[in-house]
Amino acid sequence: MERLLKMARASGSLDLSNRNLREVPPQVYKLLECVGQDEKWWELVDLHRLVLAHNKIKLLSQELGNLVSVVVLNISYNELESLPESIGMLTSLKTLDVSHNAILELPVEIGNLASLVKFLASNNQIKELPSTIGLCVDLAELKLSNNGLTFLPDQLASCSRLISLSIEGNKITGFPSSLFHSLGNLTELNAGKNAITELPEEIGNLTRLLRLxxxxxxxxxxxxxxxxxxMLVEAYFGDNLLSSLPNEIGNLQSLLTFDLHGNQLSEFPVSACSMRLSVLDLxxxxxxxxxxxxxxxxxxxxxxLTGNPLRTLRTSLVTGSTPALLKYLRDRSTAEDGNIxxxxxxxxxxxxxxxxxxxxALSLSDKNLDHVPPAVWESCDLVQLDLAKNCIQELPPEMSMCTSMEALILADNKIQEWPGSVFASLPNLKHLNLARNPIVALPPGAFSAVSNLQLLDLSGVVAQLPPPPCLSLMTGLQELRLMRTQMAAIPWDLPRMSSLRILDLSQNNISVLPQASLLSSFITLEELDLTDNNLSTLPPQLGYLEPTLRKLKVDGNPLRSIRRGILERGTKELLQYLHGKLPQ
Structure with a gap:
C-alpha cells in the first residue's frame, strides 16, 4: 500500500481497484500529509484520479472533501448505500462513477459539481434525482439505468450540453414537458424498460439524435x-402498444435499424417503404x-416477420432469407401492373x-444486365437504385443526371474502374455498395468524391486502399464494410473517423491492431468484426471501448494470450477483462 501511495504522490493517479477493501485507507484522504523521508516535497502532485472500483466499501468518509483536485473518481462495484455531503466540495470533478452499488439517495450537494461532465450511477436503488442536478450545466453523459426512478426533475432541462441520457430499467411514466425544449445536443436517449405511456411532440426538437x-x-x-x-440512425420501439405508424415516418432517411417487434401493428405503411433501412423487425x-x-x-x-398472422405469404418466405422475400414482393408489385x-x-x-x-426506388437486381439501362437517368428523381447481381462493367456518364440519388447498390457486378466522375455528380449519395466487384485500383482521391457517405461496402474488393488520410475524408461515415479485401494492416486514419459505428474487417490478413493511442480514438464504435484474421493477441487498450462497443467478434483468430472461456463470455466480459490488463 505504501508503495502505491508513494507512486500516487508522484503521478497524481491512484488505482486501488480489486483489492477487497472494506474501507478507503485513511492515508488516501490525507495523501500529501503522509510524505516519506525519501520524497521531495517539490516533486509531489495533487491527486487528480482515484479508482476504488470492485471492492467491498460500504461507506465514504466526509474527509472525501479534502480531495479537491480530483478530476476522475471511480467507486463503482462496491457496497455503498450513500454518498457523503462533502462530495460537493470536489469542484474539479469531471467524471464520477458510482454505478453498481446500493445507493438509495443522492445528496443535493451533487449540484455543486459544476465541472461534472460524466455521471454514471446505473445499477443502484436511487428513487429520485435531486433537482440540483440542473446546476451541473457541463454534464454531457448521464447514466441512471436500473434504479427506482419514477420521474425526471424539470431542472434536468438546464443540462443543455447533455449528449447521452440513459434511464433504462426504471419506473418512469413520462418525460417533463420542458425537457426536450433545451436538450438539442442529445445524440443518445435510452429509456427502455420503463412505464412510459406517451411521447411528447417536443421530441422532434432532438434534431441531433442518433439512437433512440x-x-x-x-x-x-x-x-x-x-x-x-x-439524423436518427437507430430506433427501438419493441414491446410497446403501437397500433399504427405515422405516414411521415418515411421521411427518416438516415434510419438504418427500426425495431417494432411485439406491438399491435396491423399494417406497415407504404410511405415507410421509402426508408433505407438495414434492419427491420416486425x-x-x-x-x-x-x-x-x-x-x-x-x-x-x-x-x-415471425409471429404475424400473414396470410398472403408462404411460411417458407417468412422464415427464409430477406433477399428472397424482397424479390417476391418486387415481382408481386410488377405483376400488379401486368403479367411479368x-x-x-x-x-x-x-x-x-x-x-x-x-x-x-428502382430495383433491377439479378436481371443479367450488361449495361445500365436509360430508364435510370430518365427517372432523374430516383432516390434509391439497386443494380446488384448483374454483369455491368461501367457506369455511363449520363448517371450524373441522377442528382437525387441517395442509395446506390452495385454489388456483384464486373466493374473494374472506380467511377469517380459519376460519384462526384451525386452530392446526396449516402449509401454505396460496391461489394465483390473486380475493381483494379482505387485512385488517391477516390473517397473525396463521396465524402457525404454514411455507408460504404467494399467487401471482396481486393484493390488496395488509397494512402491515408483517404478514409477520414468521409467524416459522416457510420458503417464501413471491408470484409475479404486482403487487408494486412489497419490504416492509421481509420480510428479517426469520428462518426463510425459499424466496422467489418473480417476474413482478412490482419495480424496486429493499431497502437494504443489510435485504438482509444474509436469512441463511437458499436460493432467491430475481426473474425478470421491472423491476430495472436488483443491489446488491453481495446478495453477503453467498453462503454460504447456492444459487439466485438474475434472468432477464427489464432489468439494465444486469452483463454477460450473468456472469449466465449461475450463482448462485455471480454472488454472488461482487457480493461483489467491495462497498466496501472
Missing part, C-alpha cells in the same frame, strides 16, 4: 414530430400482409421503372 431506445414501455403512438430527428405484430413496395427497399439486410411472365429483360425494366415512379 424506448423498448418495453406502454407507448401507444409515435408522434409525427419524430421525423424532425433527421415480428410478433398483427400483420396480415406487406405492401409490395417494401420489396424495393434494396438496402434491407434483415427483415424479421414471358417478358424480355427490356420489358421488365420498363415495368420496374413504372413501379418506381411513386416509390422513388
Amino acid at each position: 431506445d424506448l423498448h418495453q414501455n406502454k407507448i401507444k403512438s409515435i408522434p409525427s414530430s419524430l421525423v424532425n430527428c433527421s 415480428s410478433n405484430n398483427n400483420l396480415s400482409g406487406l405492401p409490395p413496395e417494401l420489396g424495393f427497399m434494396g438496402s434491407l439486410r434483415k427483415l424479421v 411472365f414471358g417478358m424480355n429483360i427490356q420489358e421488365q425494366v420498363v415495368q420496374a421503372a413504372r413501379a418506381a415512379v411513386s416509390s422513388k
Whole structure:
C-alpha cells in the first residue's frame, strides 16, 4: 500500500481497484500529509484520479472533501448505500462513477459539481434525482439505468450540453414537458424498460439524435414530430402498444435499424417503404400482409416477420432469407401492373421503372444486365437504385443526371474502374455498395468524391486502399464494410473517423491492431468484426471501448494470450477483462 501511495504522490493517479477493501485507507484522504523521508516535497502532485472500483466499501468518509483536485473518481462495484455531503466540495470533478452499488439517495450537494461532465450511477436503488442536478450545466453523459426512478426533475432541462441520457430499467411514466425544449445536443436517449405511456411532440426538437431506445414501455403512438430527428440512425420501439405508424415516418432517411417487434401493428405503411433501412423487425405484430413496395427497399439486410398472422405469404418466405422475400414482393408489385411472365429483360425494366415512379426506388437486381439501362437517368428523381447481381462493367456518364440519388447498390457486378466522375455528380449519395466487384485500383482521391457517405461496402474488393488520410475524408461515415479485401494492416486514419459505428474487417490478413493511442480514438464504435484474421493477441487498450462497443467478434483468430472461456463470455466480459490488463 505504501508503495502505491508513494507512486500516487508522484503521478497524481491512484488505482486501488480489486483489492477487497472494506474501507478507503485513511492515508488516501490525507495523501500529501503522509510524505516519506525519501520524497521531495517539490516533486509531489495533487491527486487528480482515484479508482476504488470492485471492492467491498460500504461507506465514504466526509474527509472525501479534502480531495479537491480530483478530476476522475471511480467507486463503482462496491457496497455503498450513500454518498457523503462533502462530495460537493470536489469542484474539479469531471467524471464520477458510482454505478453498481446500493445507493438509495443522492445528496443535493451533487449540484455543486459544476465541472461534472460524466455521471454514471446505473445499477443502484436511487428513487429520485435531486433537482440540483440542473446546476451541473457541463454534464454531457448521464447514466441512471436500473434504479427506482419514477420521474425526471424539470431542472434536468438546464443540462443543455447533455449528449447521452440513459434511464433504462426504471419506473418512469413520462418525460417533463420542458425537457426536450433545451436538450438539442442529445445524440443518445435510452429509456427502455420503463412505464412510459406517451411521447411528447417536443421530441422532434432532438434534431441531433442518433439512437433512440424506448423498448418495453406502454407507448401507444409515435408522434409525427419524430421525423424532425433527421439524423436518427437507430430506433427501438419493441414491446410497446403501437397500433399504427405515422405516414411521415418515411421521411427518416438516415434510419438504418427500426425495431417494432411485439406491438399491435396491423399494417406497415407504404410511405415507410421509402426508408433505407438495414434492419427491420416486425415480428410478433398483427400483420396480415406487406405492401409490395417494401420489396424495393434494396438496402434491407434483415427483415424479421415471425409471429404475424400473414396470410398472403408462404411460411417458407417468412422464415427464409430477406433477399428472397424482397424479390417476391418486387415481382408481386410488377405483376400488379401486368403479367411479368414471358417478358424480355427490356420489358421488365420498363415495368420496374413504372413501379418506381411513386416509390422513388428502382430495383433491377439479378436481371443479367450488361449495361445500365436509360430508364435510370430518365427517372432523374430516383432516390434509391439497386443494380446488384448483374454483369455491368461501367457506369455511363449520363448517371450524373441522377442528382437525387441517395442509395446506390452495385454489388456483384464486373466493374473494374472506380467511377469517380459519376460519384462526384451525386452530392446526396449516402449509401454505396460496391461489394465483390473486380475493381483494379482505387485512385488517391477516390473517397473525396463521396465524402457525404454514411455507408460504404467494399467487401471482396481486393484493390488496395488509397494512402491515408483517404478514409477520414468521409467524416459522416457510420458503417464501413471491408470484409475479404486482403487487408494486412489497419490504416492509421481509420480510428479517426469520428462518426463510425459499424466496422467489418473480417476474413482478412490482419495480424496486429493499431497502437494504443489510435485504438482509444474509436469512441463511437458499436460493432467491430475481426473474425478470421491472423491476430495472436488483443491489446488491453481495446478495453477503453467498453462503454460504447456492444459487439466485438474475434472468432477464427489464432489468439494465444486469452483463454477460450473468456472469449466465449461475450463482448462485455471480454472488454472488461482487457480493461483489467491495462497498466496501472
